[in-house]
Amino acid sequence: GTNFDFVDAMSGEEDFAIAFTANVMKLHGKSLDSASNREKYLALADLVRTFLSKRLADTEAAYRQEQKKQVYYLSLEFLPGRLLAANLLNLGLQQVCEQGLRRLNINLAELIDQEEDPALGNGGLGRLAACYLDSMASLGLAGHGCGIRYRYGLFEQRVTDGYQREFPDNWLKEGRNEWEYRRPEETMNVRFGGRVRTIANGKLHFIHENYQQISAVPYDIPIAGYQNEIVNTLRLWSAEVDVTYQACTFDRHGKGCINVIADKHATESLTDTLYPDDSVYEGKLLRLKQQYFLVSASLQSILRKHVVNKADLRLLPEKLSIHINDTHPSLAVAELMRLLLDEYGLGWAESWDITTRTISYTNHTVLPEALEKWPIDLFQTLLPRIYMIVQEINERFCRELWDMYPGDWQKIKAMAIIADGTVHMAALAIAGSHRVNGVSAIHTQILKQKTMSDFYQLTPQKFLNITNGVTHRRWMLLANPDLAQLICEAIGDRWIANPDELQHLLNFAHDNSFCCAMAKVKFANKLRLAKYIQAKYGIAIDTCSLIDSHIKRIHAYKRQSMNVLHIMDLYNRILDNPHADIVPRTFIFAGKAAPGYYKAKQTIKLIHALAEKINHDPLVKNRIKVVFLQNYNVSHAELIIPGSDVSEQIPTASMEACGTGNMKFMMNGAVTIGTLDGANIAIWEAVGDDNIFTFGLTADQVLAYYRNGGYNPWDIYHQDLRVKTVMEQLVNGFFPYPEEFRAHYDAFLNQGDHYFVLKDFAQYVEVQNKLANEFINTELWQKKCIANVAHSGIFAGDRAFAEYALSVWDLAERPPCLRQ
Ligand code: 26Q
Helix, strand or coil: CCCCHHHHCCCCHHHHHHHHHHHHHHHHCCCHHHCCHHHHHHHHHHHHHHHHHHHHHHHHHHHHHHCCCEEEEECCCECCCCCHHHHHHHHCCHHHHHHHHHHCCCCHHHHHCCCCCCCECCCHHHHHHHHHHHHHHHCCCEEEEEEECCCEEEEEEEEECCEEEEEEECCCCCCCCCCCEECHHHCEEEEECCEEEEEEECEEEEEEECCEEEEEEEEEEEEECCCCCCEEEEEEEEEECCCCCCCCCCCCCCCCHHHHHHHHHHHHHHHCECCCCCCCCCCCHHHHHHHHHHHHHHHHHHHHHHHHCCCCHHHHHHHEEEEEECCCCCCHHHHHHHHHHHHCCCCHHHHHHHHHHHEEEECCCCCHHHCCEEEHHHHHHHCHHHHHHHHHHHHHHHHHHHHHCCCCHHHHHHHCCEECCEEEHHHHHHHCCCEEEECCHHHHHHHHHHHCHHHHHHCHHHEEECCCCECHHHHHHHCCHHHHHHHHHHHCCHHHHCHHHHHHHHHHCCCHHHHHHHHHHHHHHHHHHHHHHHHHHCCCCCCCCEEEEEECCCCHHHCHHHHHHHHHHHHHHHHHCCCCCCCCEEEEEECCCCCCCHHHHHHHHHHHHHHHHHHHCHHHCCCEEEEEECCCCHHHHHHHHHHCCEEEECCCCCCCCCCCHHHHHHHCCCEEEEECCHHHHHHHHHHCHHHCEEECCCHHHHHHHHHCCCCCHHHHHHHCHHHHHHHHHHHCCCCCCCCCCHHHHHHHHHCCCCCCHHHHHHHHHHHHHHHHHHHCCHHHHHHHHHHHHHCHHHHEHHHHHHHHHHHCCCCCCCCHHHCC
């Protein structure tokens, strides 16, 4: 029989063991005894992929037959996390696999650990895309990801002597990924550079000449829905040059094929690396090339499929939706226009109508430095035909604005797609979409009232909020199986399909045995985390201590430095009074800094300098430990989040569009200490004052300060001795090398404290104290944990995606959780 008979027949673990053993032999030409764990992992993944393949093909056939509306989620980033355990869970194979392997004396967990964690994203935005792929498949929506198959993922972070060092993330060492299907037959060609010749014979024709053409080869990764037989795809494009038929003429230097191969490698470098910056837009030519490469390859293949199925192009918006994840793929607007106009011969008005009704756009940031603007000359040289189309879009758009606001040049200039020598990608994305959404209530509010207020006034019907969500399958069932099981024992398993049902847990907040069981699960997860930290860093942490985690990209606005200042103050209390009554705490940090971001890198150094002092000071008597976990990735999050008591979500209000880590912590019963920003506000509304610790300036207050030129941090320095002390400690030799943290000192005091760290400090300390005192009241704390889990259902990705299905993509069938 075939490899997947064993599961299709549900024949059980014995057949599984046989099939697995045979697959090790087939794949590696080795017996089980002589295979390494990595080889065993690859054989298992291959077996699971075989199983996925049948459902992938069946799903595709079913969609075609039903003519189901397709959603294409275009994103420069996807951070899916490891896939083996997720696939086993979603395919319902966990048990048969675990027990089958046990028969062979193999521990499944050890094989799971052999998988590389694909790092094809920076952080929140890429992880959100992956959560949504999971939700779409699980809801039975025909939603697919389109991205880039970066040869190297986000850099690997190693810390030496407290400094971050970056290493290439060589995730495809074996030349291929075990989950993907390479589909060379579906290769698309993408054109760069050259020039455009215009011919007028009745109609205008645009002939693109002298371009460089690069092949885009798709690699499809199957994405399984949760126990529903659906398998969608994540299609990742790779730049490749086929030299098979390229003649190598010997030039006068006698080089021949060497040149051809050298050109091949230069061209293929297009998809070599992911840009490692998640908050500052970098106007690099290669980045724009990557964006167009993704957009053009994706749209060509989407349209080809549509046309091959004999569907009318005029029906495009009814048959499919194209969603763009931030402005990074916003060239989709112009590329879809190009294909409709030049390749399929439609007129402008019709093409524009089709385009705007097909495309929708999610904004993920209001930080001005992150808004994408491309210099015209660079844009025009790389994409001459696309630039012509953008110009035409801009002209028509500005004419429309002129009709609306005659004479208001200032407003028109502020909204124009091309202005001040640059192409404004957000303006292009808004003009070319029928829906624009923010990712939390406050973020959407700020978009409407500030960042995009002109556009909102022009087309209010385009704008809406859809608060982000995360997949509770990965973040609860997979990352915290003991908690999931406990919940099932208490309220049954319907919450898995319908996370709102987690609310029933509130009935158990006063149930002693349930509370104890929850505490036990948390303790076991803390122990698991402590063992990892001990093994990896030789640091012993107290599993009874309050574990407080701050894990996310390192950025000034996320204020890891404020967390550090609080720990310094806590330490100062011990130095002042060695017997101070301090609740034992473990502070965990993890996160990468953009390689060129000096201050963020110095924050990593500061965390290490502090850890070095505190972890070794006998006066502290182990009451405080500080740990920095290196190379933060999805797998580390799966380990840290279930083992944490407190979730640090302390950005300067108004700056974090949403945050999604906050939701994952909440699902796992950690209590948030947070500012009133992004989804923290929604969490606060869901759990109520008693079950979250909020503090600090509101977004309105922060924005008001900015309008009035900021505030004077020296006032606080002089008023609050604690602030003065920690500030001086940054530069007075308290840490070795007194000049090391001068940049931080200056930013806080001499450059106006742009992120309001000192302004929020006193309230932060106060609420940290309050939190610690409530933590030691175990019974009270358990109730908080339960309340957090119970109210986390609204943050499930399924809810978020159902909202997209309904309000953005207009999918005919309502997903189950929105059905009445
Ligand atoms: C742009 C141009 C050139 C190079 C890089 C970039 C770039 C790359 C990644 C700009 C931004 C990003 C990533 C942004 C991001 O992760 N934003 C986060 O998105 C989450 C999901 O919506 C939110 O929860 C976070 O609040 C937001 O910071």
